Amino acid sequence: MLKLYNTWYGYLLLLLVVFSNPLNAKETLHIAVASNFKPVLQTLVTNPALKNINIKISAASSGVLHSQIMHGAPYDIFLSADAARPHALIKDGFALKNSLTTYAIGLLALWQPSNSVINNKLAIANPRFSPYGQSSAHYAKNYIKTPYEFVYANNITHAFQFVETGNAAKGLVALSTLKSAYRKTKNKKYLNYTLIESEKYPEITQQGVIISATKHLTAAKKFMAFLNAPSTAKTLLELGYKAKESDVSK
Amino acid sequence: MLASDVTALWLTIKLAFITAAILLIICIPLAWQLASFKGKLKPILEALIAMPLVLPPTLMGFYLLVLFSPTHAFGQFWFWLTGTQLAFSFQGVVIGSLFYSLPFVMQPLLAGFKQINTTYNQAAIALGISPFKRFMYLTLPLLKPSIGSAFALGFAHTLGEFGLVLMIGGNIQGETQVVSIALYDHVESLNYGAAHQLSLVLLAISFACLVLLFKFNKTVINGAANRA
Numbered sequence: 001m002l003k004l005y006n007t008w009y010g011y012l013l014l015l016l017v018v019f020s021n022p023l024n025a026k027e028t029l030h031i032a033v034a035s036n037f038k039p040v041l042q043t044l045v046t047n048p049a050l051k052n053i054n055i056k057i058s059a060a061s062s063g064v065l066h067s068q069i070m071h072g073a074p075y076d077i078f079l080s081a082d083a084a085r086p087h088a089l090i091k092d093g094f095a096l097k098n099s100l101t102t103y104a105i106g107l108l109a110l111w112q113p114s115n116s117v118i119n120n121k122l123a124i125a126n127p128r129f130s131p132y133g134q135s136s137a138h139y140a141k142n143y144i145k146t147p148y149e150f151v152y153a154n155n156i157t158h159a160f161q162f163v164e165t166g167n168a169a170k171g172l173v174a175l176s177t178l179k180s181a182y183r184k185t186k187n188k189k190y191l192n193y194t195l196i197e198s199e200k201y202p203e204i205t206q207q208g209v210i211i212s213a214t215k216h217l218t219a220a221k222k223f224m225a226f227l228n229a230p231s232t233a234k235t236l237l238e239l240g241y242k243a244k245e246s247d248v249s250k
Numbered sequence: 251m252l253a254s255d256v257t258a259l260w261l262t263i264k265l266a267f268i269t270a271a272i273l274l275i276i277c278i279p280l281a282w283q284l285a286s287f288k289g290k291l292k293p294i295l296e297a298l299i300a301m302p303l304v305l306p307p308t309l310m311g312f313y314l315l316v317l318f319s320p321t322h323a324f325g326q327f328w329f330w331l332t333g334t335q336l337a338f339s340f341q342g343v344v345i346g347s348l349f350y351s352l353p354f355v356m357q358p359l360l361a362g363f364k365q366i367n368t369t370y371n372q373a374a375i376a377l378g379i380s381p382f383k384r385f386m387y388l389t390l391p392l393l394k395p396s397i398g399s400a401f402a403l404g405f406a407h408t409l410g411e412f413g414l415v416l417m418i419g420g421n422i423q424g425e426t427q428v429v430s431i432a433l434y435d436h437v438e439s440l441n442y443g444a445a446h447q448l449s450l451v452l453l454a455i456s457f458a459c460l461v462l463l464f465k466f467n468k469t470v471i472n473g474a475a476n477r478a
Contacts, residue, residue, distance in 0.1 A: 061438070063437065063438040063440075088440075116321065117320055117321065118320075119320070119335060121335075121338065123420075126421055126435070126438075128435055128438070128439045129435065129438035129439040129440075151337075151338045151420030151421075151422065152420055152421035152422070153420070153421075154416055154417075154421075158417075161312070161315065162315075162337075162420070165315045165316050165318075165319045165321075165337075166319035166320055166321035166322070166325075167315060167318060167319050167320070167325075167335070167337035167338065168337075168338075168420075
């Protein structure tokens with residue numbers, strides 16, 4: 001795509017694009033986001049800094065989005081729940097290498113909403129494909145001393161549902177899910193969690209990339225810069241994520 | 251094929267068989283009653299039975315998860331009855347599958363009952379044969395092809411069950427990890443080779459099932475059109 005700008009028809013295309021848009025038209029960015037980050041993204045995009053960009057959000061599991069992008073889905077930005085998939089997209093030429101960024105670091109919490117559910121089931125996201133699951137399994141195996149039996153959820157939100165509905169007595173869930181549930185309902189049960197020290201599990205690095213086929217590179221870069229800005233880091237912390245440089249333990 | 255995939259395959263076949271068998275036991279008397287039922291509520295009952303056709307399976311799964319919860323009356327009742335928990339267990343998945351495949355067993359049976367020629371039954375009534383005997387010696391034998399296709403459809407449909415088991419299963423090997431879940435696991439972990447293998451086996455089994463169904467039950471599936 002970039003090579004196109006070096007040719008005469010590339011310039012023609014560029015002119016066409018420029019003149020087919022009214023001068024002040026908002027640019028539209030289509031962002032593919034891993035489901036666990038969707039509520040946070042929805043909060044972030046209301047920020048006045050992004051008022052000139054019209055943002056469309058598609059949420060699914062990182063695996064599904066990854067396959068969609070490989071098959072030509074019209075996304076401009078991919079915010080994955082892991083680091084592996086953005087790297088794979090770069091390697092296969094579907095994403096821009098220099099756009100790779102760690103936009104958030106996931107935090108785990110051990111949640112036991114009440115003592116009324118008596119079983120030793122511990123809900124975690126499936127470690128075979130979820131980075132949250134891998135970190136959860138690592139933590140459980142090394143630090144949980146009471147007997148437990150894993151039940152594997154499809155993703156980290158689903159692990160939350162297993163506990164929420166009372167089918168599993170406790171679970172390793174995302175801090176962000178608990179915070180978002182508490183914001184919505186003010187129910188005290190969402191506060192009965194223990195935040196797990198981040199040294200005790202492999203870091204849950206959520207990375208994002210700009211898709212090579214994007215037609216809105218400037219807007220996409222602007223959005224990525226916004227995502228990495230210090231003010232965004234503060235919001236992330238409030239919503240239950242850690243930004244790359246910040247340190248929650250202090 | 252991986253050992254875990256063989257386990258999943260066997261579990262799926264077991265699940266499909268048990269589900270189809272239980273559904274037959276429930277649906278034969280139910281369809282018998284419903285086929286001759288003339289009340290105003292009939293369309294409502296028929297619609298209720300057909301609901302699983304249109305409801306998203308993950309939605310049914312979510313509400314079953316709520317229902318199975320030890321904090322819910324039904325979950326408590328089950329725990330009191332059996333001492334076990336339904337979510338994340340094979341029994342739980344069987345209950346889910348009963349809902350999921352209900353219309354697929356019910357529809358062929360209903361169609362079958364409606365097609366049975368009423369004159370035989372009237373003759374039997376005139377001869378003073380009891381309703382139970384009429385059912386056992388007249389209706390059931392006439393219904394045989396419908397029972398066959400009801401079983402096969404229920405079996406085949408349960409083989410492909412996914413969203414519901416995903417919600418209530420907890421992905422436990424040998425207990426709730428059916429083929430579709432194992433497949434999803436492979437795809438999500440970018441393990442495409444294993445996924446292709448397992449899909450191929452599932453495809454072959456489902457195809458064989460449907461071939462058998464169409465071979466032995468032409469009358470029921472195309473029945474209405476042919477008899478008219």
